[in-house]
Amino acid sequence: MPESLPDILLRHTKGQPEQGAYATAVDGLTILRSDHPKPPTYRVSRPGLCVVAQGAKWAAFGDDRLEYRAGQALLIGVETPSIGRVVEASPDRPCLVLMIELDVALLRGVAEDMAPPPRASAKPCRGVFVTDFQGALADCVLRLARLLDTPRAIPPLLPGILREMCYWLLAGPHAGDVARIALAGSPTRPVVDAMQHLRERFREPVRIAELAALARMSASAFHRQFKALTSLTPLQYQKRLRLMEARRLMIVHACHVETAAFEVGYESPSQFNREYARLFGAPPKRDVVRSRATFAGDPAERKKDGASAARAVMGHLSREGLR
Known part of the structure; x- marks a missing residue:
């Protein structure tokens, strides 16, 4: 019987001298293993797909707390401060998470090749959300994990698997939100660009009018879309970075x-x-x-x-x- 995703991740971490984050031979692919519940960790999360193969976690973005467990994944579409915690783990059944870094440019390229192209959501969307992990997307990630057993297969096969993963994200139940984050012509892209400007200059006093001007929006519209994406106001975002x-x-x-x-x-x-x-x-x-x-x-x-x-x-x- 073929190995399941938990089996593969457990095998690649079992017997190693420590638990935590394990780099893999696949660039941008990391295995997280926790044998016990852990205190909260504070991070600036980058775009990625956090697939829970076993156990459970929660992540807080602003005042929003998202719980996700085996069979679910956390999709992070924008770089934003967060607080996370492992809440279900034991030595017999450790929490196993596969972290997959998302290339927004690749998402955009796949979207441009789709016919018809995906349509961005018409209203401001959340930049982070939990999705069920099943069907074609789950199969794609399982094949990605199996590459760890055959390093020589990584260079020829990895690009195709990553493109396929992007396709299923753009064709799945959250396609409109993913497209709004990724597409160049989406109303969200100027906000994401202004967000990067804020990150680069977080030590300086923030001026909402300046950020809104970079996004070519009114201050109120920028504030509203920024908070929809990150669950934080621009000032709260800057404060957490600091x-x-x-x-x-x-x-x-x-x-x-x-x-x-x-x-x-x-x-x-x-x-x-x-x-x-x-x-x-x-x-x-x-x-x-x-x-x-x-x-x-x-x-x-x-x-x-x-x-x-x-x-x-x-x-x-x-x-x-x-x-």
């Missing part, structure tokens, strides 16, 4: 609280402390001590350093694993 970067500076580079606050654009230490505690559940110094203790107690993470340590602590997605 706080997550400050946390990284303190944990990984041992920056003092005031130095980290200044580096990310805060002028008031007291405001920084208040907003930090509101997001992470503790004042900066206490949170850093707690996070370092967690890091030091994990033998897998003690082996990592530099940028890898930053990824481990911050939980960011990257091509190698959690960035």
Whole structure:
């Protein structure tokens, strides 16, 4: 009997000296394994498909919390701050997730080849949503996972499988939302471009009028579409980027609280402390001590350093694993 997706992911992680994120021979494909429920992780999620093969997780974007479990996938269409947590896992049945990085340009190219082309949703859509993982899309991802057993087959077969995956996303139940995120002529694309501008300059004071002008929208329309995509206002989005970067500076580079606050654009230490505690559940110094203790107690993470340590602590997605 052919192996199932959980079987494949379990086999590729079983017996390895640590649990967590496992890079694979397929660029942009990462296996996440957790043998126990974990505390929340804070990350800036990039476009990707997070397929739960076993167990359960939740992810929060702004005030919206999305739960997804075996048989479901989280589709992330825009780069946005998030909080995630493994909630169902045990040594006998670990939580197994296959993370697939999405190439928005490839999605766009596949959409242009479809006849008739997919139609973008007429109303502002969410940039992140949960979808059932079944049928042709599930078969496509299973074949992608099977490539791990035959590395020589990856170069000739991977491009076709990724294109097929994009097709099923554009032809599936959320096709309108996927098209609105991906298509060049979609009303959402200018908002995504302005969002990138905000990420590149998150340390600077944000001016909604400037971002709206970049998107060629009124300030009210831009604000409405931005929040629909990310579940955050532009100011909330910027604040989370600042706080997550400050946390990284303190944990990984041992920056003092005031130095980290200044580096990310805060002028008031007291405001920084208040907003930090509101997001992470503790004042900066206490949170850093707690996070370092967690890091030091994990033998897998003690082996990592530099940028890898930053990824481990911050939980960011990257091509190698959690960035």
